[in-house]
Structure formats: structure tokens, C-alpha cells
Amino acid sequence: MGQLRKDILRRHSLAAAGVLLFSILYYVGFGIEYGASPNAWFGAMVSLYLVVHGITVWYIYSGRAMETSDPSMTMPVMALVILYMSGLMVLAPELRGIMILGYLNIMPFGVFRLSGRGFVGISLFTVVCYSLVIFSTHYSASELLVPEFEVVIGVALMTSLLVYAFIGREFFILRKAYGEKNSELRRALARIEELAVTDELTGLNNRRYLLKTLEKQRALSIRQEIPFVVAFIDIDYFKRVNDEYGHRIGDQVLAELAHLLRVSVREIDLAARYGGEEFVLLLSGLNLEAASGVLERIRVSVENHRFSEVDLEQRVSIGGAEYHPDEASEDVLNRADRMLYEAKRLGRNQVYLEGAQQLSLH
Numbered sequence: 108m109g110q111l112r113k114d115i116l117r118r119h120s121l122a123a124a125g126v127l128l129f130s131i132l133y134y135v136g137f138g139i140e141y142g143a144s145p146n147a148w149f150g151a152m153v154s155l156y157l158v159v160h161g162i163t164v165w166y167i168y169s170g171r172a173m174e175t176s177d178p179s180m181t182m183p184v185m186a187l188v189i190l191y192m193s194g195l196m197v198l199a200p201e202l203r204g205i206m207i208l209g210y211l212n213i214m215p216f217g218v219f220r221l222s223g224r225g226f227v228g229i230s231l232f233t234v235v236c237y238s239l240v241i242f243s244t245h246y247s248a249s250e251l252l253v254p255e256f257e258v259v260i261g262v263a264l265m266t267s268l269l270v271y272a273f274i275g276r277e278f279f280i281l282r283k284a285y286g287e288k289n290s291e292l293r294r295a296l297a298r299i300e301e302l303a304v305t306d307e308l309t310g311l312n313n314r315r316y317l318l319k320t321l322e323k324q325r326a327l328s329i330r331q332e333i334p335f336v337v338a339f340i341d342i343d344y345f346k347r348v349n350d351e352y353g354h355r356i357g358d359q360v361l362a363e364l365a366h367l368l369r370v371s372v373r374e375i376d377l378a379a380r381y382g383g384e385e386f387v388l389l390l391s392g393l394n395l396e397a398a399s400g401v402l403e404r405i406r407v408s409v410e411n412h413r414f415s416e417v418d419l420e421q422r423v424s425i426g427g428a429e430y431h432p433d434e435a436s437e438d439v440l441n442r443a444d445r446m447l448y449e450a451k452r453l454g455r456n457q458v459y460l461e462g463a464q465q466l467s468l469h
């Protein structure tokens with residue numbers, strides 16, 4: 108269960124504990140006032156409250172509430188407690204003095220969620236409920252009502268609600284600013300993480316990312332027996348490009364080759380810049396035989412491409428090796444690198460796969 112859900116459930120337990128405490132106070136107060144226990148209506152109300160509370164907790168615990176715009180269900184729960192307190196006041200008007208504190212005790216829970224407008228709404232709801240209590244008392248026990256005194260209580264209640272609404276609004280502004288800062292930080296962190304695994308010149312993933320992905324691929328291969336091939340791709344005589352045309356053109360060639368590689372492999376594969384003019388492909392779900400077709404196609408597409416603004420022809424040498432079950436990631440990398448060396452040694456512009464499968468020689 109996520110931290111947010113735990114926090115919400117803790118707050119709900121706290122609110123329920125408060126309600127039960129007030130119910131006990133009510134019970135005791137009732138005994139003192141009437142010399143008897145509250146009637147069945149009281150039991151029915153407590154039970155109803157507990158049932159609704161149970162449903163709310165289940166709704167939050169199951170994760171369903173998390174999909175709504177108010178996962179903490181603050182507004183409905185506050186309204187429920189206000190209705191509950193009002194109901195108790197209707198049952199025993201003499202205990203209004205205790206229960207009115209229950210109204211105020213529920214208000215601080217709003218600071219976690221409600222906006223200024225939400226606070227005004229819930230305050231108005233409280234005033235309406237309290238007015239209904241007075242209205243009902245007027246009919247059931249009018250002798251308890253002293254109009255002047257009721258006005259003073261009403262004003263005190265409204266003032267308190269106003270103070271809560273004001274403080275709640277301040278909290279809302281703070282919470283909003285904090286939330287915005289938080290998402291700004293999260294965005295910045297995501298960008299930093301992306302930069303840490305991306306090669307700036309080509310936009311491909313870098314060696315760090317490749318090594319991490321290789322580890323994952325290795326785990327997948329061991330667990331689900333999915334084969335994969337590692338291929339090193341290196342531009343032939345690239346130094347000449349730099350020497351003859353300068354580094355700017357050299358950089359353009361590297362970026363274009365990176366693009367060619369990226370569009371030549373499938374989504375589940377990985378094309379990464381290993382360093383300098385050396386690239387690595389991770390071909391997932393393929394054995395050497397299947398990979399040879401892909402790599403030869405890449406070699407030919409490089410051969411047919413005209414690079415940079417000066418229309419350069421480039422060739423690449425490619426060395427490939429298939430992962431052997433249970434070997435370390437660097438073993439397959441080293442073997443693929445050795446195959447690249449073989450491709451270079453045998454004349455370049457060719458694909459050379461482990462097992463001396465030299466595919467093309469031009």
C-alpha cells in the first residue's frame with residue numbers, strides 16, 4: 108500500500124476515534140442529564156456511523172478512492188460527521204454544548220484537502236445543520252431556547268468556522284505552492300536521469316545505460332530462455348573524416364549513423380553509443396543466425412547512405428556474439444568486441460559473427 112493511502116487511512120482512524128470519543132461523552136452526558144441511557148436511536152446512529160465509516164475505509168483501502176479526484180474523501184466524511192453530531196443534538200437538545208464542539212473538532216481535518224471555497228462550503232453546511240437543530244429544538248423542547256443566548260452561540264459558532272476557513276485557505280495556498288515545487292523537482296530529476304543515460308551528440312543511450320540494460324537482458328535470458336545478440340559497430344577509417352573534414356563533419360557523421368542504427372532495430376532492441384565512433388546493438392530474442400540478417404542489412408544501409416553535408420561514403424565493421432547462458436554480461440561484450448576486431452583484421456566493411464561466420468567481404 109502506498110504512503111498516501113496509509114496517511115489517508117490514519118487520518119480517517121483519527122476522525123473515527125474523535126467521533127467515538129464524542130459519542131462516549133454524549134452517553135455520559137445523557138446519563139447525567141436524564142438519569143438514563145440514551146434510547147435505541149442513539150445505538151442506531153452509532154451503528155450507522157460505523158457502517159458508513161467501514162465502507163469508506165474499505166473504499167480507500169481497496170484503492171478505488173485513489174482513482175477519484177478526492178482520494179481522501181474529506182468533504183463527504185466531514186459532512187457525515189457534522190450530520191452525526193447534529194443528529195445527536197436533535198436527540199438530546201440539552202447536550203448541544205458538548206456536541207457543538209464536535210463540529211469544530213472535525214474542521215482541522217479539512218486542511219489536508221479542502222480549498223478556501225471548500226471550507227466556506229462545509230462551514231455553510233454546518234450552519235444549515237445547526238439551524239435545523241435549533242428548528243427541531245424549537246418544536247421538541249422550546250423551553251430550552253433563550254433567543255438572545257442562541258444568537259450569541261450562533262455568532263460564536265460562525266466566528267469559529269470563519270477562523271477555520273481562513274486558516275484552511277492559508278494551508279491550501281501553502282500546500283499548492285509545495286505541490287508545485289514538488290512536481291518541478293520531479294520533472295528536473297527525470298530530466299537529470301535522462302541526461303545521465305543519454306549521449307549528448309547522438310541522442311542514443313550511452314554506455315552506462317547499455318550496461319544496465321545488458322544486465323536486465325541477461326536476467327531475462329536466464330529466466331525465460333530468451334536469446335540475444337550483442338553487436339559492436341565501428342566506422343572504418345573514421346579518423347580520416349576528422350582529419351580531412353574536421354570534427355564538425357565527423358560529429359555529423361556520428362549523429363547520422365546513430366539515427367540509421369536507431370531506425371534499423373526494433374523497439375525492444377537497443378542501439379547505444381559505446382564511446383568514440385563505436386556503437387553497440389542489443390538484439391533481443393534473436394540468435395546469431397537471425398541477427399546476421401539484421402546486421403548485414405545495417406551494413407548495407409550504411410554503405411548506401413551519403414553522410415553529412417559533404418555527401419561522404421562510410422563503411423562499418425560489425426562484430427557479433429550471442430549470449431551464452433549463465434555467463435557474465437561483460438563476457439558477451441568482450442566476445443562481440445573480439446569479433447569486431449576480427450572484422451577489422453579481415454579487411455573491414457563486413458559482419459563477423461562468433462563461430463567465424465564471416466558474412467560479407469567487399
Ligand SMILES: Nc1nc2c(ncn2[C@@H]2O[C@H](COP(=O)(O)OP(=O)(O)OP(=O)(O)O)[C@@H](O)[C@H]2O)c(=O)[nH]1
Pocket residue numbers: 308341342343344345346347349353354355356357358361382383384451455
Ligand atoms: N568527430 C568526432 N570524432 C570522434 C569522436 N569520438 C571519437 N572520434 C574519433 O574517431 C577516430 C577513431 O579513430 P581510430 O580509433 O584510429 O579508428 P579509425 O580511424 O576509425 O580506423 P578503424 O577503426 O581501424 O577502421 C579518432 O580520430 C577520434 O578522434 C566524436 O565524438 N566526434
